[in-house]
Amino acid sequence: MPETINLGFIGTGAWARARHLPALDYIRTSPAGGPDLRLRGVCSLNKQEAAEVAEQYGFERVYETIDELVADDVLDAVAAVVMPVSLEQILPKLVGAGLPVLSEKPPGVNHEQAKRFADMVTVPNVVGFNRRYFPIVEKFKAVADELRDAYYVECSFYRHERLDSKWHRERGEGIPFVTGTAIHGINVLEYFFGPVRACRTTLLDVPSGDMDAWLANLDFESGLAGRIRILPCCGSATEGVEVHGRHRSLYCDFSMYSETDYPGRIVIHEAGKLKEVIQGDASEPRLVNEGFVGEYLDLFRAITDGPPTRSSFQNAANSMRVAEAIESNTEMTG
Numbered sequence: 003m004p005e006t007i008n009l010g011f012i013g014t015g016a017w018a019r020a021r022h023l024p025a026l027d028y029i030r031t032s033p034a035g036g037p038d039l040r041l042r043g044v045c046s047l048n049k050q051e052a053a054e055v056a057e058q059y060g061f062e063r064v065y066e067t068i069d070e071l072v073a074d075d076v077l078d079a080v081a082a083v084v085m086p087v088s089l090e091q092i093l094p095k096l097v098g099a100g101l102p103v104l105s106e107k108p109p110g111v112n113h114e115q116a117k118r119f120a121d122m123v124t125v126p127n128v129v130g131f132n133r134r135y136f137p138i139v140e141k142f143k144a145v146a147d148e149l150r151d152a153y154y155v156e157c158s159f160y161r162h163e164r165l166d167s168k169w170h171r172e173r174g175e176g177i178p179f180v181t182g183t184a185i186h187g188i189n190v191l192e193y194f195f196g197p198v199r200a201c202r203t204t205l206l207d208v209p210s211g212d213m214d215a216w217l218a219n220l221d222f223e224s225g226l227a228g229r230i231r232i233l234p235c236c237g238s239a240t241e242g243v244e245v246h247g248r249h250r251s252l253y254c255d256f257s258m259y260s261e262t263d264y265p266g267r268i269v270i271h272e273a274g275k276l277k278e279v280i281q282g283d284a285s286e287p288r289l290v291n292e293g294f295v296g297e298y299l300d301l302f303r304a305i306t307d308g309p310p311t312r313s314s315f316q317n318a319a320n321s322m323r324v325a326e327a328i329e330s331n332t333e334m335t336g
Contacts (some may be wrong), residue, residue, distance in 0.1 A: 014048055079101060138254055181326060204217045267282060
């Protein structure tokens with residue numbers, strides 16, 4: 003079990019530069035509680051960007067191809083921050099070389115592919131559902147786990163002027179909104195309450211007619227009932243979960259991308275009265291509160307100590323199944 007993690011990195015796009023590379027720099031240069039991190043090399047279709055990233059973040063080399071990266075027997079793990087369409091070519095090579103992998107969400111282009119990846123990936127792995135690594139979400143899970151008589155849960159997932167599904171449908175651009183973005187809400191519900199077994203979706207009647215909105219009723223394998231509201235075009239840009247028992251109700255606002263909510267809070271009601279408010283820790287670095295540091299530390303712990311990761315291809319595949327059913331307004335049963 004290595005004391006030093008030699009990491010390869012694939013991708014130099016905007017998301018990699020905005021979140022992943024700074025998170026790795028934080029782990030490498032500050033006491034984040036992880037192993038010694040060595041940035042072994044970076045690979046990208048854009049060779050100029052790869053050279054810039056290598057110089058800025060201290061990667062030792064630039065790989066010309068994925069095959070060259072895979073052939074580097076020094077590597078202990080690889081992060082693939084690429085579009086899901088690229089995983090079909092990249093992931094089998096990484097897994098075939100026995101390399102633990104962190105991959106951005108969604109876990110494939112559709113549920114069929116996500117399920118195939120889940121069966122194929124036997125190495126330690128993390129799928130970048132970063133909500134599972136928000137500190138405020140960790141605290142909420144601990145509180146929710148103590149609620150033994152929960153009977154109803156709900157997630158709200160709101161954005162402003164996100165026409166992803168319309169553009170995908172009409173222009174063939176990008177990823178549909180539910181499978182590409184609102185899947186975060188589905189996945190965090192499954193983190194709290196276990197797999198969703200069935201869902202039934204209603205497409206909301208939106209007056210303008212040029213956007214999509216969904217309301218889905220969910221049945222969990224545990225028997226719990228729930229719902230998710232997905233509004234890509236509204237006046238808010240926030241996310242939240244609530245869970246209700248007979249005498250206690252719990253609420254968690256955890257959107258990291260809305261200054262109104264940052265760094266999140268938990269509100270506990272009991273017997274019809276406010277019992278407690280737990281605020282997120284604004285003194286933590288944003289990359290910690292946004293879960294990006296935690297994703298990598300979870301993978302590194304799995305490599306060095308062997309515990310299963312909090313987010314993986316195995317527990318992400320069902321979220322993709324639910325997201326597809328909601329996006330297409332198809333009833334999912336069993």
